[in-house]
Amino acid sequence: MKADSKSGKWVRRLTVFGKRREMGLGRWPDVGLAEARETADAARRGPCQKNFA
Secondary structure: OOOOOOOEEEEEEEEEOOEEEEEEEEEEOOOOHHHHHHHHHHHHHOHHHHHHO
């Protein structure tokens, strides 16, 4: 729950070795939805596949 409706953050939720983790993608409104999605997709692909987008 957010206390302030004018701020927020984008996160990607994932599980690593059975533990829930969150990866920060940026603060809203500094980072838009499209950019947050692109960052999450790049992280999902991993470092080995960044050049194959």
